[in-house]
Amino acid sequence: MTVVDVVAEAAALRALEDVDDAELGARLLRGVPTNESRSDEELLRHATRATAFGAELAGPAPGGSASSAGSASSAGSPSPEIVEHEGGLEAALLAQYDARHHRIDLFTDTIAFCEQLVDDLGWRHLFPVGTVRAAAVEHERAHHLVTADRSRDLRAALDHEVFRLGRFRRLAYIAGADEVAAHAFATRSLGLTRSPLLLTAAATAAIRTRNDARSASNPKEN
Template sequence: MNARPASAVPSAAGFRYSLRGGAVEIANRLAAREDVDIAADLLAGSHLHAARSTETLRQWAAAAADLGHRMATDSGLDHDPSVPVTEEPGGLVGDQLVLARYLSRPPTVVLHPAAIAAAEAVVTAAGWATLFPAGTVRRAAIAHEVAHGLLDGPYRRRLRACAGPVLLRWGHRSWRGVVVGADEIAAHAYARIRLGLRRSPLLLAAAVTELVRPQPPTDPSRRTKES
């Protein structure tokens, strides 16, 4: 079956998007895969990991997800910090949707409502209401960014230690490099545990990437001439 874009949907962020056809089939294909395999695909998307084997990427992905799980159940952490949550228009970087951002100075979670609405449209089109109930996308976006704050703080060294290539050994000591993308996997895993979800929000992120087709904003001057 050939995928055919649906009619364009306007967003409050100043961009329009359409949902690719065949959403249920695509969603079923993605849902049939394990979260760790989807996470490994995320790592494979970086050219820095081009020389790494699938098994190595899968091991790194599993380690990052495990760190996110441990972080979510760490009773010594503040899992509900009084970090301000603000909303801004936008949410489109190139052709990629960005639901939220974490700002460290001062600590702030910035949500992009239009991008969140697009992700919610994917949940509906995919038939994933039981996997991601109403309100989950927004809550997961906030939890995800809170996790990034923790990864920038108390869990910074643990992320590097759990997943990453050994760059240098000296006696019994070793220094590991940073795995690009591992923080995203850990943050998604953290959100899954904190929200009690059956699947990692990384599954939804993969579906958004495949199904949402952002369109360039309309040129106001052109619209005036045509009218």
């Protein structure tokens, strides 16, 4: 079985491997409403800072030495419950953090799709078996940590000043920065050589193609 049916599409998705993680982060920010007017340079700067924040939040990489703000944050905030569901593929939804119920929802059909996509694109050396689920959990755990007590720290890390009066500064939130930070958190937590941003970009395009093809073959459902 393959989830990439068109050779040209597969080539385009594989080409994403040549795009570095910082640029992928900037592209993610570019696609978020309110960021349309920001320059490429500004978006790259925000993506780089969000990535550094996410990595710090995760603490040392597996096998590294202790001592980071991330370790303290994780220790002080119990991990959310993990609940698995079907039904995420149509909406291209892999996982989501439910702050109200202190829960991470994982969508097993999307996880299976992404694991197959890794094989189809020859990226198993980047994302070993089981990485998709593990990265989804770590990604949403990062959202939990930021929501719980680190949102102000993320804003400080981005250092995007929108107003100053003497010593008083007002820092703005950059939409999508928490997503970039969460990907960096997962990368560091799992000791990956590439950010799950790469797989997310490929999966989003592949799922869109899949869903469009299904809609075209079943027009009565539209």
